[in-house]
Amino acid sequence: MIGLGLPRGFLITLKNFVRPPVTEQYPDRHVGLLGAAKEAGMNPVHFLFKRPGDSIKAIAGLATVPVAVTQSSRFRGNEFTFYEDRCTACASCAKYCPLGIIEIASVPGQIDAQEGESYKLEVFDIDIGRCMFCGLCVEACPYDALHMGTDFERSKYVRDELVITKEELFAAPKRPSAFYRPQFEEKRFDPFQETIDDYHNAGRHERPSDEELKRKWVDER
Amino acid sequence: MAVKTQPVTVNLGPQHPSTHGVFRMRVMFDGEEIVDVEPVFGYLHRGSEKLAEERTYTQIVTLTDRMDYVSSMLNNQAYILAVEKLAGIEPSPRGVWLRMIAGELQRIASHLVATGFLLQDLGALGTPLIYSMRERENILDLFEMLCGARITNSYLRPGGVFMDAPGEFWPALDRGLDDIVRSIDDLETYLSGNEIVFSRTKGTAVLPQELLINASITGPMLRASGVDWDLRHRAPYDYYDRISFERKLHTASDNYARYWVRVQEARESVNIIRQCIDQIEPGPVRPSFDDVPRLIRPPSGDAYAAIEGSKGELGFYLVSDGGIAPYRMHVRSSSLINLTLLRDMLIGGQFGDLFVTFGSVDLNMGEVDR
Numbered sequence: 001m002i003g004l005g006l007p008r009g010f011l012i013t014l015k016n017f018v019r020p021p022v023t024e025q026y027p028d029r030h031v032g033l034l035g036a037a038k039e040a041g042m043n044p045v046h047f048l049f050k051r052p053g054d055s056i057k058a059i060a061g062l063a064t065v066p067v068a069v070t071q072s073s074r075f076r077g078n079e080f081t082f083y084e085d086r087c088t089a090c091a092s093c094a095k096y097c098p099l100g101i102i103e104i105a106s107v108p109g110q111i112d113a114q115e116g117e118s119y120k121l122e123v124f125d126i127d128i129g130r131c132m133f134c135g136l137c138v139e140a141c142p143y144d145a146l147h148m149g150t151d152f153e154r155s156k157y158v159r160d161e162l163v164i165t166k167e168e169l170f171a172a173p174k175r176p177s178a179f180y181r182p183q184f185e186e187k188r189f190d191p192f193q194e195t196i197d198d199y200h201n202a203g204r205h206e207r208p209s210d211e212e213l214k215r216k217w218v219d220e221r
Numbered sequence: 222m223a224v225k226t227q228p229v230t231v232n233l234g235p236q237h238p239s240t241h242g243v244f245r246m247r248v249m250f251d252g253e254e255i256v257d258v259e260p261v262f263g264y265l266h267r268g269s270e271k272l273a274e275e276r277t278y279t280q281i282v283t284l285t286d287r288m289d290y291v292s293s294m295l296n297n298q299a300y301i302l303a304v305e306k307l308a309g310i311e312p313s314p315r316g317v318w319l320r321m322i323a324g325e326l327q328r329i330a331s332h333l334v335a336t337g338f339l340l341q342d343l344g345a346l347g348t349p350l351i352y353s354m355r356e357r358e359n360i361l362d363l364f365e366m367l368c369g370a371r372i373t374n375s376y377l378r379p380g381g382v383f384m385d386a387p388g389e390f391w392p393a394l395d396r397g398l399d400d401i402v403r404s405i406d407d408l409e410t411y412l413s414g415n416e417i418v419f420s421r422t423k424g425t426a427v428l429p430q431e432l433l434i435n436a437s438i439t440g441p442m443l444r445a446s447g448v449d450w451d452l453r454h455r456a457p458y459d460y461y462d463r464i465s466f467e468r469k470l471h472t473a474s475d476n477y478a479r480y481w482v483r484v485q486e487a488r489e490s491v492n493i494i495r496q497c498i499d500q501i502e503p504g505p506v507r508p509s510f511d512d513v514p515r516l517i518r519p520p521s522g523d524a525y526a527a528i529e530g531s532k533g534e535l536g537f538y539l540v541s542d543g544g545i546a547p548y549r550m551h552v553r554s555s556s557l558i559n560l561t562l563l564r565d566m567l568i569g570g571q572f573g574d575l576f577v578t579f580g581s582v583d584l585n586m587g588e589v590d591r
Contacts, residue, residue, distance in 0.1 A: 004414065005414035005415040005416045005418075006415060006417070008410050008411065008414060009410065009411030009412070009414075009415050010411075011410075013411070015407075016352065071365070072362075072365040072366045072387075073387075074365070074366065074369035075365060075369050075370075098276055098280035098283050098284075132283060132373065133370065133373075134282075134373070134375045136279065136283070136375075140515065177369065178387075179368075179369040179384075185387055185388075
């Protein structure tokens with residue numbers, strides 16, 4: 001009915017005006033006294049007497065606490081998790097990359113070859129500056145050696161620093177994303193709380209027992 | 222005493238927030254009246270069709286995300302349908318249901334964006350845009366659960382989708398659908414009956430039905446003129462033949478009708494998703510790698526597949542020479558074709574209606590220029 005449209009609209013805006021905000025503050029959130037005390041792990045009264053300076057700041061609305069952004073466990077983050085012990089240097093990831101930004105070089109690893117394989121990684125560079133995080137490399141990996149990461153804060157001042165080298169990949173904390181890795185979801189692995197350090201636990205299948213291996217490689221031949 | 226006026230030419234864009242990307246119009250005004258319009262586009266041309274010629278069929282999915290970047294899932298769906306037709310792939314049922322759910326969610330998100338920006342162009346600074354973006358954010362959260370990305374999804378693969386939905390997706394989807402229905406109710410309460418919206422959009426930029434059909438306009442623009450043309454109903458792809466839904470038509474063919482059709486379609490998409498949830502069956506989400514290998518080599522030939530995208534008929538035409546990459550890919554982008562009537566819509570109108578009319582087309586420069 002003509003004439004009622006505007007008042008009805010203003011009722012909706014009024015409803016939205018009083019509902020709690022949906023904005024997520026990032027990277028820090030402003031807190032009051034209660035929030036600051038909770039962050040410090042004390043009760044508010046204790047906090048007020050022990051740390052009067054911080055309390056005044058908190059009451060004035062100047063105290064901030066860092067915020068953990070909520071993400072899905074399948075989030076395709078911009079740092080990769082890599083298990084060198086699972087990698088056989090097959091270069092599937094480099095082949096499937098639509099942009100060709102994975103550089104991989106392998107040598108016949110005679111001396112420190114891992115069991116069951118004969119190649120050793122020499123170069124494994126991912127140029128994150130050109131990566132679009134489609135995840136096709138992760139999907140292509142037949143041995144679950146490469147996983148997407150969950151972190152997204154990786155800004156740098158120089159483009160060259162955006163190239164992740166082999167050493168960096170090895171040293172990075174192992175927080176693999178559940179993208180294309182249903183086994184992590186079955187195990188209820190939470191990449192934001194824990195890490196998977198043992199490469200045996202990152203695979204798609206259970207680790208075969210010694211008897212099974214013997215049967216497969218010795219008895220059936 | 223009559224005021225003597227002289228036509229003046231103004232360049233609008235390409236760096237203008239109301240042009241939905243980088244679009245340029247050379248407009249000639251006589252006072253407040255638009256005398257001539259010359260659209261100039263190509264500022265966002267990235268050569269996706271050419272790039273596709275040196276990528277494998279799976280890798281091209283990532284390129285289609287970036288064409289119409291507010292409805293990536295629907296782009297994925299159109300492309301994957303063309304690949305399946307070309308290579309003769311039989312998709313997995315669960316994968317098809319999942320991609321229909323994802324596509325309809327994306328349609329709601331895209332229509333919300335269109336409505337929000339239309340109202341922004343009308344001068345409703347902020348409020349409708351922020352409300353619709355807030356609801357779109359929930360849909361993007363659902364996408365993040367499904368595939369790990371919010372906008373550049375790359376969720377679909379030839380034969381289905383790459384991964385089944387996680388367990389927490391289904392309750393979140395139920396909650397999300399209820400929220401969407403509530404927000405569309407709100408949207409209709411404060412916009413569809415709003416007198417200011419009426420006075421600004423009713424009767425402006427009216428397009429006759431014959432002209433729309435002759436210019437092969439599709440999507441909400443065509444349905445706003447009363448033509449019952451929806452590919453989901455006329456040429457059902459995926460499992461749309463097992464879904465019953467109402468096609469919402471309006472006959473006025475003005476800016477308000479185009480807005481109204483979009484809002485009603487978003488509401489109808491919720492119904493479609495609910496039917497999909499009822500009918501979805503367990504099973505694998507994509508065929509095994511023995512049936513559909515990672516590296517597809519379709520036989521020589523060509524295929525065209527089209528879906529009802531959020532903006533109209535979105536079609537992919539693929540030509541294969543038997544290799545791992547298409548010989549040629551062509552995109553029938555609905556945004557570009559819907560843009561062809563811009564002159565007919567604008568000339569004779571007022572300056573204040575220019576961006577409203579432009580927004581009611583709901584185009585996306587990423588898709589126009591590709």
